[in-house]
Every structure is written in C-alpha cells, then in structure tokens.
Amino acid sequence: MCTRHKKYIYLVLVVVVVVVVVVVVGVGVGVVEVEVVILVVVVAVVVVVVLVVVVVEVVVVVVVYGWYDFKTPTIVLRDLDLIKDVCVKHFANFPNRRAVVKLDPPFDQNLLSLFDDHWKRVRSAVTPTFSSGRLKKMCRHVERNARLFHKILDQKQESNEEIELKEIMSRMTMDTIASTGFGLDTDTLNQPDNQFSKNAKEFLNPNVAAFLVAMLLPFMSKIFNALGVKFVSQSATDFFEKVVDAAIQERKESGNAGKMHDFLDLVINAEEKDKDDTEEKGKGAGSLSRKEVMGQALIFLLAGYDTVSSVLSFTLFLLAKHPEHQRLVQEELDSKLAGASDQEDMIPKYEEVQNLPYLEQCINEAMRMFPPGILIDRVCTEEITLHGVKFPKGMTVILPIYAIHMDPDIWEEPREFRPERFSPDAKEARHQFAFFPFGHGPRNCIGMRLGQLELKIVLASVLRRFDVVPCQKTVYPVKLEPLKLAAKDGLWVRLERRRKQQL
Numbered sequence: 001m002c003t004r005h006k007k008y009i010y011l012v013l014v015v016v017v018v019v020v021v022v023v024v025v026g027v028g029v030g031v032v033e034v035e036v037v038i039l040v041v042v043v044a045v046v047v048v049v050v051l052v053v054v055v056v057e058v059v060v061v062v063v064v065y066g067w068y069d070f071k072t073p074t075i076v077l078r079d080l081d082l083i084k085d086v087c088v089k090h091f092a093n094f095p096n097r098r099a100v101v102k103l104d105p106p107f108d109q110n111l112l113s114l115f116d117d118h119w120k121r122v123r124s125a126v127t128p129t130f131s132s133g134r135l136k137k138m139c140r141h142v143e144r145n146a147r148l149f150h151k152i153l154d155q156k157q158e159s160n161e162e163i164e165l166k167e168i169m170s171r172m173t174m175d176t177i178a179s180t181g182f183g184l185d186t187d188t189l190n191q192p193d194n195q196f197s198k199n200a201k202e203f204l205n206p207n208v209a210a211f212l213v214a215m216l217l218p219f220m221s222k223i224f225n226a227l228g229v230k231f232v233s234q235s236a237t238d239f240f241e242k243v244v245d246a247a248i249q250e251r252k253e254s255g256n257a258g259k260m261h262d263f264l265d266l267v268i269n270a271e272e273k274d275k276d277d278t279e280e281k282g283k284g285a286g287s288l289s290r291k292e293v294m295g296q297a298l299i300f301l302l303a304g305y306d307t308v309s310s311v312l313s314f315t316l317f318l319l320a321k322h323p324e325h326q327r328l329v330q331e332e333l334d335s336k337l338a339g340a341s342d343q344e345d346m347i348p349k350y351e352e353v354q355n356l357p358y359l360e361q362c363i364n365e366a367m368r369m370f371p372p373g374i375l376i377d378r379v380c381t382e383e384i385t386l387h388g389v390k391f392p393k394g395m396t397v398i399l400p401i402y403a404i405h406m407d408p409d410i411w412e413e414p415r416e417f418r419p420e421r422f423s424p425d426a427k428e429a430r431h432q433f434a435f436f437p438f439g440h441g442p443r444n445c446i447g448m449r450l451g452q453l454e455l456k457i458v459l460a461s462v463l464r465r466f467d468v469v470p471c472q473k474t475v476y477p478v479k480l481e482p483l484k485l486a487a488k489d490g491l492w493v494r495l496e497r498r499r500k501q502q503l
C-alpha cells in the first residue's frame with residue numbers, strides 16, 4: 001500500500017479513537033447520554049469496517065489493476081517485485097510482447113515482434129554486434145558524426161541562432177545509425193531532405209490512425225489485413241532493402257566485407273551461410289535468413305533513431321534550464337577529459353566516456369522524466385501465480401515505465417530535475433526496478449550500450465565546447481504532446497561558446 005493512502009487511513013482511525021474517548025469521558029462526567037455512546041460506537045465500528053474494506057481495495061488497486069481487452073485479460077503492474085518477477089525471475093512464463101498489429105514482411109521479422117524460440121535464435125545471432133569490441137569500432141562513426149555536428153553548431157552559435165534540439169539531434173542520430181549500422185555516409189545534418197532521411201521519416205511515421213484503431217479494437221487488425229491496409233510504408237521499406245543491398249554489394253566489391261565488424265558485416269556473414277535465401281533457412285545460432293536480416297536492419301533504424309535523439313535533446317534542454325547542474329557536468333568533463341582528448345574538436349574517446357558519473361546521472365534523470373518508451377508489455381504463455389496475483393495464460397501484462405518513473409511514492413517531487421537521485425547512495429537505497437528506460441531482463445533493449453555510448457560522446461563533446469542556455473522560445477515546464485513524450489512547443493535553446501579559461 002502506498003504511504004499517501006496509509007496516512008489518510010491512520011488519520012481517520014485517530015479521529016475515530018479520539019471521538020470514542022471523548023464520548024466515554026463525557027458519560028463518565030455525566031454530560032453525555034448512554035444512547036449517544038451506543039450510537040457513536042456503532043458509527044465507529046461501521047467506519048472501521050469500511051476502512052478495512054477500503055484498505056484491501058487500495059492494496060488491490062495500487063499493486064495491480066486490469067481490464068478485459070475484449071476477451072484478453074490485461075493487467076498493469078505497479079509493484080516493483082512483481083515487475084522483477086515478470087521480466088527476470090519468471091521470464092520463461094512471459095517471453096513475448098503482444099502483437100498489436102500484423103506487420104508486413106520483412107519488417108515482421110524484427111526482434112521486437114518475434115516470439116519464443118524464433119526470437120531467442122535471432123537475438124543470440126544479433127547480440128555479438130553490440131559487444132564491447134564492436135562498440136569500440138563503431139565509436140569512430142559516432143565521433144566522426146559528432147565532429148560534423150560541431151561544425152553545424154559552430155555556425156549556429158556564431159549567428160546567435162535559436163536551436164530546436166529535437167530537430168537537429170534527429171538529423172545527427174540519423175547519420176549515426178546509418179554509419180554505425182550500415183557503413184553509410186548519409187549527411188542528413190547538411191542535407192535534411194536527402195532520400196535516406198525522407199524515407200526514414202516515412203518509415204518512422206507509421207499509419208498512426210490504423211495503428212491506434214488496431215490497439216483499441218484488436219479485431220480490426222484482422223480486418224485491416226484483409227483489406228490490405230498497411231501499417232508501415234511499403235515504398236520506404238523497399239527503399240531500405242535496396243540501400244542495404246547496394247551497401248553490401250559495394251563492400252564486397254571493395255574487398256572490405258567482413259572487416260568492418262558492424263551490422264552490415266553480420267548481414268554479409270548471414271548471406272554466406274544462407275545462400276538460397278529462404279525464410280526457413282538460417283536456423284543455427286549466428287545465422288539469419290535474408291528476411292530476418294532485413295527485419296533487424298529496419299528495427300535498428302526505427303529503435304535507434306528517435307530514442308537516442310529524444311534523450312539527447314531532453315538532457316541538453318534540462319541542463320540549459322538548470323545551469324548549476326550543467327556547471328557540475330562541465331567541471332567533471334574539464335577535470336576528467338583535460339588533455340586526454342583531441343583539444344581541437346573536443347570529442348572524447350570510447351575509454352574516456354566510461355568514467356563520467358555525473359554526466360551519467362544527468363542522462364539518467366532526463367530518461368526518468370522523459371523515457372522514450374512510455375511502457376513495455378509481456379504476454380503470459382503459461383499460467384502462474386505471483387505474490388497472490390494470478391496470471392492466466394494469454395494475459396497481457398503492462399509495465400508502465402513513465403508512471404513508475406513519476407510515482408511520488410518512489411521519487412520525491414518527481415517533476416523536479418534532480419540528478420542527485422542517481423548518486424551511488426541514492427541508487428543503493430532504492431528498489432533496483434524503479435528505473436527502467438531500457439526495459440528489463442533477457443528481453444531488454446539490445447542497443448542499450450550503443451545508445452548510452454552515443455549519448456555520452458555527443459553530450460560530453462557539446463558541453464565541453466558550449467554553454468547551453470535558454471532563449472526566447474524556451475517553454476518550461478515542458479508541455480507534452482497528447483500521445484507521446486515529445487515536447488509540444490519544441491525544445492528551444494541557444495549556445496554560448498565557453499570561455500577559454502574554462503576549457
């Protein structure tokens with residue numbers, strides 16, 4: 001039960017006890033009639049009984065609540081131990097996400113949407129792409145894009161331009177995902193309307209209306225499929241298939257195939273093992289069918305673009321509004337990175353960003369307040385009872401990330417930006433599952449370490465070079481769009497060059 005409810009219940013109980021004592025004393029001194037005593041005791045008993053019922057009800061309402069999504073029982077968990085059990089301890093009973101809409105091939109083969117053993121095989125084949133060794137190699141793409149990004153920021157700073165962070169960060173992360181994943185040089189930073197960016201935006205903006213209808217009325221998904229309504233743009237999917245094919249061809253011809261250790265190499269390796277290109281092939285760990293490979297290429301683009309750009313922009317925006325925390329980050333960067341990086345461009349290296357605890361605290365606090373994913377879900381595949389709550393087979397389990405990140409019983413004044421919440425002591429004192437922007441357990445975000453690396457390299461390099469300050473268009477507190485955690489009025493700031501002696 002949460003402490004707020006407890007407080008009210010204790011208050012009412014104290015009032016009841018005080019009234020009873022006053023009345024009994026009143027009888028003792030002869031100012032209250034016996035009938036009044038009987039009446040007061042009856043009322044007190046009724047109040048206590050009602051309270052007991054409410055307490056039980058509150059326990060049920062606060063720990064979990066649910067509804068029927070037509071015939072599918074759906075439950076929302078608030079209890080952190082239950083969340084831990086579902087995601088980690090009893091993962092075997094909850095291995096999949098719900099299939100909200102039926103996707104078209106090859107996108108239907110993406111990790112996010114796969115089930116059971118099929119998911120397990122693809123996940124273990126893709127996991128090596130994100131090993132420390134490969135991340136280190138991918139880092140040079142992140143650094144190169146950060147360098148190009150600085151040139152744009154320099155121009156904007158020199159002309160004292162106001163900057164909408166989400167827009168410019170999206171362009172930068174688009175280039176980063178294209179180069180880290182596929183070795184492509186897309187230059188979206190300088191050419192925001194290039195073909196790659198146009199198709200990515202089209203692909204990333206699915207048929208929202210159909211998607212929402214299918215979410216609210218699951219049976220409509222089948223009707224949409226029968227009518228040929230697409231949830232994801234076919235032309236954009238075709239475009240990316242061609243882009244990936246051309247990139248593979250180019251790498252093979254240049255003799256670099258297998259040497260770059262990025263996602264494209266995984267594609268090429270998979271091809272070698274799976275020459276006859278059928279969906280049924282690629283059953284061994286490490287081997288993927290051509291469609292599976294394309295499915296992962298598309299989900300990397302989808303999952304790695306908007307998420308990272310959103311956290312980058314919210315973190316910088318919050319630091320602009322909280323200069324005292326920005327100073328602390330800059331002091332950390334000055335002391336830990338001084339002399340170790342290339343002084344000219346201020347881009348820290350892979351090893352250097354591994355030890356920036358205060359920057360990490362600020363990033364975590366920004367992700368607590370504005371997690372790119374509002375919730376995650378799992379489906380129960382085998383009945384189980386956990387902490388007295390029965391999960392029947394087929395039940396959808398919702399794990400509400402945003403609601404838990406904003407729960408005042410876990411986070412005091414949750415709307416305040418307080419990076420100190422993530423100090424080692426504060427973390428130690430809190431339930432480990434109170435913060436989960438990347439999900440939890442074996443099905444958590446596979447790109448987490450790449451995402452964190454990008455965040456730290458880009459933020460460290462920007463904050464070493466510039467002070468980020470509010471401007472006329474800054475709207476704070478942030479007003480959110482109705483259906484996603486995006487700022488309705490944009491995230492506007494201005495840049496000021498840091499004075500030499502601070503560097």
Ligand code: HEM
Pocket residue numbers: 111112113123299300303304305307308311371372373376377436437438439440441442443444445446447448450451452
């Ligand atoms: C700040 C950055 C990111 C955030 C906050 C984020 C968040 C998430 C969340 C909440 C999930 C669901 C986890 C669960 O159900 O337990 C997820 C899954 C996933 N993410 Fe990320 N993500 C980020 C970056 C990335 C990047 C850079 C990539 C790829 C390059 C990526 C690829 C994926 C994939 C493929 C899955 C599905 C994993 C599976 O089902 O096995 N994400 N992410």
